[in-house]
Amino acid sequence: MSPKKEVLLKIRNLKIQGYSDETWVDIIKGVDLTLHRGEVMGLIGESGAGKSTIGAAAMGYARDGTRITEDSSIEFDGIELTTSTESERRALRGSRIAYVAQSAAASFNPAHKIIDQHTEAPLHYRLRKRTEAQEDAMDLYERLRLPNPHEIGFRYPHQVSGGQLQRAMTAMAMSCRPDLIIFDEPTTALDVTTQIEVLAAIRDIVDQFNTAALYITHDLAVVAQMADTIKVLLKGNEVEEAPTEEMLSNPKEDYTKSLWAVRSFESPQRTREGRECLISVKNVDAAYASGPKILDDVSFDIYEGMTVAVVGESGSGKSTTARVITGLLPPQKGEVLFKGEPFPPDYRNRNKEQLRQCQMIYQMADTALNPKVRISEIIGRPAQFYSGLKGTALKARVDELLDLIELEPSKYYNRFPPELSGGQKQRIGIARALAAEPSFIVCDEVTSALDQLVAEGILRLLDRLQNELNLAYMFITHDLATVRSIADEVIVMQHGKVVEQGPKDQMFKPPHHPYTDLLLSSVPEMDPNWLTTLLEERGVDNIGDAAAANIDPDDAKIAP
Amino acid sequence: MGDILGLVAKRLGLGLVILFIISIIIFFMVELLPGDIAEAVLGQGATEENLKALREQMGLNDPAIIRYLGWLKGAVVFDFGRSIVTQEPVISVIGERFVNTLFLATYAAVIAVPIAITLGVIVALLRNTIFDRVVNVLTLTSISSPEFFLGYILILYFSVKWSMFPAIASLSDGMSFWELLERTFLPALTLVLVVVAHMMRMTRAAIINLLASPYIEMARLKGTPPWKVIVKHALPNAWAPIINVVALNLAYLITGVVLVEVVFVYPGIGQALVDAVSKRDFPVVQACCLIFAATFILLNLAADVGAILTNPRLRHPK
């Protein structure tokens, strides 16, 4: 961390171009970067900032369809990568610079055992004999706290879980004891509880071998745990760079400040008092075709004008619950009541009035809007379909809806979804739901595909609309920060069961159900010492999948 | 391994069922004839007595189901009844010809498969270069040309103008193997030209598809040399698509062989089929169709089984 340390990687004026629409376009527009031995630098930025491209460039590697311009300079330990030959560059990869990819499941070759892929580089560079390399692999697996370190390597990648594969890939990157490892969003695809054990393992191993690292991510809280210095990128340009503590406490640039500030929004909590019960889910069991049970005796109520957040990790059954309510998946047992009246289980048996009441907003605005249909028709169709509006009345209604979602009607009326940004598309999705004049909207991870600033705008919009139109939301999410800002009530799900439910203020206070406790404690916080403190409190073996496996949904609540 | 055997068994069973359904289609389509076979054979001038005699002789008075079962029972042991035209047993008409056709198809396959796969891999490695583009245009042209066009061009140059190979691929007893290869060279070459183009394009597409996988990038970023990336990381995963490509093209050979046999007057089953169709010799037509369909199904079956057996995810279940 001290400036006296030897410089390992020095990038000057890095420009990378991508080929699109028959021309070369700048993706990275002149970035400088200096990394010392043993130092971990976090590269953060939103999608399209070019973080991952810089990571590959640090290995002298340009992906297909991109090129590094000739006036760039990438110097690794005194070797200029832009002018060296391909074989010189290749000799560095795997041995002195290693790479950990985002999706471990896709990045391991399905045809070979994990350990054979691990030992490929050491054998290729003749650093070790096969048995030595295998023993070293097992040693690394043990250091990374993989279960059965002596046996796990002899499995094929598809026989191992995602979190374990990600650690196995980190071990593989370590196989030649490189000077530098590029971590390219290594935990983005993982659940929060799994993420934490991978983070802990990565941090340990990098410390133990004093390896320098470039840690690429879009998650501020994650990078705060991992990095010594942080560099913020925006659209291929550097915004600022500073040591982690300083960056967190005292960001200089407006853009950085706005990133730090996004988690500030919090809607005042509403209570059930004086409200009518809108949706009742009663003892629902559900499964797909003849598969295993996905939902097991799920019951909860949603009151009008209130937001109920459903929290859980992938596979917990939160999306399936939404499908049961909307009628896409009729339950095997139990029923859904709307204002006390039973809702037909299959949406095909519901009448227009029933269908109108319950609308959906989707996670991926790209797949939620038909790219070949004009905005006017996307929003206008529900109004036409349910209310029979035509001609000028319809046009007036579409304009009104566009106004409601804060988009200029005349500008957007005739456009197609691909011409809009992610946030604008999500707003159109909201307008389509509103066009039906519903009383209840299912919001399925509506902000998780968006950059943080945009996501905040959407949350504020949803909150405003709720107050104006007295809407009830069922808010499906895995992000507890979102829950904090918008929910009135919270439901926690695990393995298809509701483990805990109640008003938000109670849910964030102990006593918790052990699973809620694990979930809450696994969400990274901005504090750079958060991970260290947590590991001290809980112990390295009481986090992640290992801890989750010991929890039964029926366990009693615990106080800390 | 239990899983994989189950899958293979299931696939084999499905193949049998499809073959059975096809035998039904082939048999009962002939029943759709306006009138019946006897009328079709004897034509307009047939007297009632002649028709009656023929119906008796062919057993047409039995219900269709009985006749179908009888036909199917025979077909299992390659007894397809007698030809209407020559009165010979069908199997003696087409048996030897089927062997000839298989010889021609094998001849073409033995040349085409190694060339096509090697070239396909090379073109995949040289993708987006000028070489790739030229090859793309050439293979497209070859695919687009009817077999008889290629066949006649080869005849025009290799046999008429340069007198290198015979234009007519007649076979006679007592030919040496080399003589046989020489006589059938032009028909085999015609098939090779078409099939190589198809196979190359498909191999290229399969390999390029594979090279876009994250694990290939990972291998590159581990410093693995390009040849090793291909041999160690791409090839083990490429078997399924390549086996598929080969089987599909062998199946294609089966169809292509009919036209080529006619162009080169080669005594194969394809020619027999075309003759039988124009003479409306239904037992022969049915037998040929069943044999072609069975071969076709067998090849597709082999491809699927190959794909199952080489899939690492299936070979090493959780």
Next chain:
Amino acid sequence: MTIFVIGYYALLLAASCAAAYFNKRAAFMLLFSLTLVSFVVGIIGGAGALYAIAVAAGILAMMAMVSYAFREFLILLAGKETAKELRTAPLTAAFGMFIIFTYVIAGIFAPWIAPHGEAEVISSAFAPADANMLLGADQLGRDMFSRLVYGTRNSVGLSLTATIGAFVLGAGAGLLAATKGGWFDQLMGRLADVIMSIPSLIFALLMLSIFGPSMPVIIVAVAIIYAPRVFRLTRAVAGNVVVMDYIEAAKLRGEGTGYLIRREILPNSTAPLIAEFGLEFCFVFLLVAGLSFLGLGIQPPTADWGSMVRENATLISFGEITPLIPAAAIALLTVAVNFVVDWMLHRSSGLKE
């Protein structure tokens, strides 16, 4: 060494050097490898072979120029959006469009273009070409050129009708199967499996042997044979669209199958379906040509390219290329359609990345 040979090599070498000097790598590789090949060919085949290469190169250059000019012509005629698309077309695709355009003209205006009637006997059998008959006469003394022009109408028209038939059947079933799912989807899928496990030419021969070779039978038979292929593709394309959230949204709104297919699925499937139409047309066209060549297609005296090859095949043994002309006409159209389809597929796959 003749002047021609010296000039030939000098020109190639000069062009190679110029390409190398101006750093045009692709052009240099092409020219120089042609030079090297020419050395070998020149030694083996002599000046004649070199002459053939020069002629071939000249023809290629002519075709390239025609394609280039035709593309510019289309860009000028087309609207703004289409013009932008057209600019990305490689010369091969432009060449394909030019050929298709020519065939369409020839097919529509056949009676005005052809100097003689379709079945008009005007000279002796196999009469050589003269001022009256551009390509000579066929086995009955009819004008080859006129029959070729009329053949465009018959061969292409028949294949086009059959392809449209296959498309209506296959795409209709595919869209319905994707939208409805369930047993209908399963049933259609199995049916397609069964039909596709009979080789197409064999199936066509079987049907023709039973119902006799006439135009309607050919069209129906070919439509049935190729419908499963269209079905599979449409099912796959529409299957990718059906899983989209906007379809779920429309279903939850209570929209009927008709609206789903018309407004939501079809607009997102047109590009691959058009490309598939081109591909299927090629298959159908080759199959129909094959049938005619076997004497089981369009029956005489109607002019048809496949049967023209067959009728004049004997001329091959005299070194005449006459039978190759209708065959080349078949190949040329198929190549042209394939070139255009290749470009369209490349475009649609490129957009995905």
